[in-house]
Structures are given as structure tokens and as C-alpha cells.
Amino acid sequence: MTRFSQVGSKGGHRSEVGRKREEGVGLGCCSICGIMVDPRQIVAGFLTFSMFAMLAHMIKREHFDSVAQVKLPQLTDDHFKNSKLGEQTAVSFPTYGPWREDGPELKPCWGNPSLDDEAAQSKGFVTFSLTDGPEYHISQIADAVVVAKSLGATLVLPDIRGSRLGDRRNFEEVYDAEKFVSSLDGVIKVVKKQPSKISRKNLAVVRVPNRVTEEHIAENIKPIFSKMGNIRLATYFPSLNMKKSKEKSSVDSLACLAMFGTLELQPEIRDAVDSMVDRLKTLSKSEGRFVAVDLRVDVLDKKGCQGNGNTKSKSCYNAGEIAEFLRKTGFDKDTIVYLTQSRWDSSLDTLKEYFPKTYTKEGIMPGESKGKFLNSETPTLEEVIDFYICTQSDVFVPAISGLFYANVAGKRITAGKTEILVPDNIQGSFAPAENYISHYVTKKNHLAYSCFC
Numbered sequence: 001m002t003r004f005s006q007v008g009s010k011g012g013h014r015s016e017v018g019r020k021r022e023e024g025v026g027l028g029c030c031s032i033c034g035i036m037v038d039p040r041q042i043v044a045g046f047l048t049f050s051m052f053a054m055l056a057h058m059i060k061r062e063h064f065d066s067v068a069q070v071k072l073p074q075l076t077d078d079h080f081k082n083s084k085l086g087e088q089t090a091v092s093f094p095t096y097g098p099w100r101e102d103g104p105e106l107k108p109c110w111g112n113p114s115l116d117d118e119a120a121q122s123k124g125f126v127t128f129s130l131t132d133g134p135e136y137h138i139s140q141i142a143d144a145v146v147v148a149k150s151l152g153a154t155l156v157l158p159d160i161r162g163s164r165l166g167d168r169r170n171f172e173e174v175y176d177a178e179k180f181v182s183s184l185d186g187v188i189k190v191v192k193k194q195p196s197k198i199s200r201k202n203l204a205v206v207r208v209p210n211r212v213t214e215e216h217i218a219e220n221i222k223p224i225f226s227k228m229g230n231i232r233l234a235t236y237f238p239s240l241n242m243k244k245s246k247e248k249s250s251v252d253s254l255a256c257l258a259m260f261g262t263l264e265l266q267p268e269i270r271d272a273v274d275s276m277v278d279r280l281k282t283l284s285k286s287e288g289r290f291v292a293v294d295l296r297v298d299v300l301d302k303k304g305c306q307g308n309g310n311t312k313s314k315s316c317y318n319a320g321e322i323a324e325f326l327r328k329t330g331f332d333k334d335t336i337v338y339l340t341q342s343r344w345d346s347s348l349d350t351l352k353e354y355f356p357k358t359y360t361k362e363g364i365m366p367g368e369s370k371g372k373f374l375n376s377e378t379p380t381l382e383e384v385i386d387f388y389i390c391t392q393s394d395v396f397v398p399a400i401s402g403l404f405y406a407n408v409a410g411k412r413i414t415a416g417k418t419e420i421l422v423p424d425n426i427q428g429s430f431a432p433a434e435n436y437i438s439h440y441v442t443k444k445n446h447l448a449y450s451c452f453c
Contacts, residue, residue: 098330098433099289099394103416106452108261110253113149113187124225127156127194127203128233130171132163133380134387135404138259139210140235145188145258146251147208147233150217151225154189157181160380167378174384176264183262187254204228210237214251242406242440244450256451260414265388269381272369273388279364280393283336283357290336292393293322294386294408297345299400315401317423319347322399323354325423329433331355338364338393340386342374361385395419409440410448 126148130137137160148155157177160169171177181190204224209216225231265273281288295317305316317325326335337358341348344360352358361374361382373381387404390396391411396419398405409420420438440446 099286100419100434102394103418105416106414106448108256108451109453110256110451112257113254123229124151124153125156125191125195125198125230126151126153126233127198127230128158128235130158130160133383133404135402135407136235136237138263138407138410139237139403141262142255142258143208143210143212143235144233145184145262146212146254147217147221148188149254150214150251151222153225153231154191155184156194157190157192162378162380162383164377164379167380169380172266174266174269174380176266179264180262183257187257198230202228203230203232205232205234208233208235210235210239211255213249237403240401240403240406242403242410242447243445244447252450259410260448260451265384269373269384272365272373273385273392275366275369276361276364276385277389277392280336280338280359280389283359283364285334286336289394290338291326291331291395291397292338292340292390293397293399294340294390294404295319295322295348295399296341297347300347303400305400314425317399319349319351321425322397322423323351325421325426325436326397327354328426328428328430329421329436330430338389340390342376342379342382391415391417393417395421397421397423399423406440406446409438410446413441413446413448414452 126144128140128144130140140158144155144158147153157171157180160171160174161167162169171180177192181192184190204227206221206224208221221231264270280290284290300316300318303316305314305318326337333355334357335355337351337355339348339351339358339360341360343362348358362370365373373385375381387408390404390408394417396408396412396417398408398420412418412420418437418441419433420441421433421436422438424436
């Protein structure tokens, strides 16, 4: 009989300690015997502590999921203020170390709106530019398509303007123009070039909130379009998360089509992304798996994330904190880590000490591609490559909250790649990776879940 079974025995069986006490043996240990505790009480206490610890990191993760990075002009819009998250059953995940198998790809469940006779006769145009990086392009496309459809206007294929002066490109230099036009065939009219008759004199600039509603279009945009005949859209972002709204809207199907069914990379960039993903998989000793981390030094500096932050709620994590997070969630030193930072920076050395196989674009991009795609003065192509590599990695870790994280998460959810780990400052030496799966996945509250079945 074991020691634990003897101590807890009933029905006339005496414990070993009781027997010795009666026999006058080992009296010196009686003080210890008096404070012995039922092992079940120890386990219960440990589980209670663990539950409080898990609740604490869930609260911090919710903050990371919903935080807005920048202050933008606010718009009074009931669509944002009154939207509530649908009650979802939390998703549970089996544990296979830090790696999980991809789930099945989701299927689109939106219906394609048709082009009505009035829209076919439209003489007005909607123009716009894609700005600030691929994470914004997805949302800007959706807003422009919804506005053009609601107005019965013709949409002009946008140009692309990066965050730096002089970084300007044609749409087809980055995306597949034929795919874009054909995907909207029968939905809205699209022309590839702005008609020469449109000038600044007859083109009104209209500011549009991301995830624009029909009510906003009717009240604020349609009167201007009716008067001027042509408008240019400038999208702004009251919120930088992509949580779905509980309320249904008549433009939902159109927005889903625009966000998830129109943009594809042009072949040359697609090949560059594929070759880099293949290279990362070849380097991996974990069955071709790798981790992609959105960590950009310039953004961390602007957000003040390079210090040793111990605040309860954080919107960004530096290289050292990411290294600790990956190590404590079970990733070993041979893990392949891809960073969205373009070129190596000394602030990343701590991460490389933990994970020597950490790479940037500069380290894995084929030499013949670097001259074309790596240009710090016009970084749009670099940003596009980063975005699409992060959608294809086995694990995605957003060191920075915001729209990059939100729209990468949307792409991954539709593809069944739901291992999106939101970092945290883990107390102790280990915590299961599945504890840090993004709330976009565990609560199924990402907009993608409204568009796919």
C-alpha cells in the first residue's frame, strides 16, 4: 500500500503514522503529522490560482485585440457605437506542443449582388487610392465598392500610394488587375483608367469611415455625388480592429466579396512570396513549419515599446519580450522565425540569441529579387510581401496591435490557419501556446466569420 493510500485509508485501516505513534516509534515527527494536508486540497488550490492567472492574461489579450493604434477624427456612427459581439462558444484546441495542424478552409457564404439597370446607365465615377500598406488596402477596397454600388456609380481602378513621398505605383504593379475587374463583373462597373473628362473642378473629395454604412452614404455622400457627378474617396479608420457586428446589413455580402474575393497579387510578387515561404520551410527542422512575427523596429520606437514595459495592458512587444514569449510557450531554439523588419537591427539581437534561426527579408530573399523588391525609399512592395508571408506561416505572432494583425488574422481564418498567438508577459517558466490563441479565433468574433461558413 502506498503512503498516500495509507494516510487516506478508512474502514478500520490505520495509517502508518498512527501505527508508529501507538507503538511509540518516531515520536519526533508528530509535529509534522499534525499539519499534513489532503493532496486534493493542494490540487484545488493550484487550479484556483491557475484560473486567476488565465483570467488575467485573457483580459490583457482582449485589450491587445481591440486597441486602436492612432488617433483619428471620430465619426458619430451607430454602426460602430451600438454593435455588439455575438455570443460565441469558445473554441477548444488539442495540444500537440506549440504547433497545431491547419483546419479546413472555410467556404464563402455571401451572395453576389447583381448590377441593376439604373447602375448600368450611370454616368458618375468614384475614384480613390490605396494607401498606407496592404492591411489598409483590403478595407479601402471594400469601402469603395460599397459606396460605388450604393450610388450606382462606375468605380475607377485605384492607384497605390505608399507612406513615403514618391512611393506611387499603378494598381497592376502590385495586384492582379484582371482578377479584380472580373471578380466584380455583374456587381459594379469598373474602368481601369480615370476618364480624361474628370478634373479637380468636377471631382469632390469625400471622407469615408471604414466599414461605411448605407445610412452614412445616403446622408453624407449621395447629396455630394448628385451635385458633382464624380467623387474621390478618402477612407479613415475610427477603429483598427475587425470584430464583426451583430447587426446584419444589406451591404454585408458586398463588403465580404470586396474584402475577400477581389485582391490577388500579380504573378511576379506572388512568385517572390512563394519562393520565400518555400525557403523558410526548407530551413525548418519542424516538418517545414515556421513562425512569422510582425515586428517592425520603427513602429516599436514610435509606440514606445523598446523599454522593459511591465504594464498590465500592452499594445506592442519588443524583441526580447517576443523571445521570452515564444520560449515559454514551447518553441525550441531550432524554430524558424521570420520578422517583418526589412533589415537587421541591433535591437533584435536578443531575439536571435534565443532563436538563432531568425530571418528578415534581406536574409532569405533570392539575390536577383532584392534589387526589385527591397527599397527603403519605396517600401510598398516590402510591406505587401510581409503581409502575405504572415498569412501563410504556420504560426503568426503580432508584436504590434492594429490593422495589420486584424487583416492578417482575417486571411488566416478563411484558410484554416488559426494558430495566431497574441503575446503576453508570461509569469513562470511555461504556459501552453493554446492559452494565447487570438480572441478573433476563440470567440469567433472576426468579421471573416460573417463572410465564411
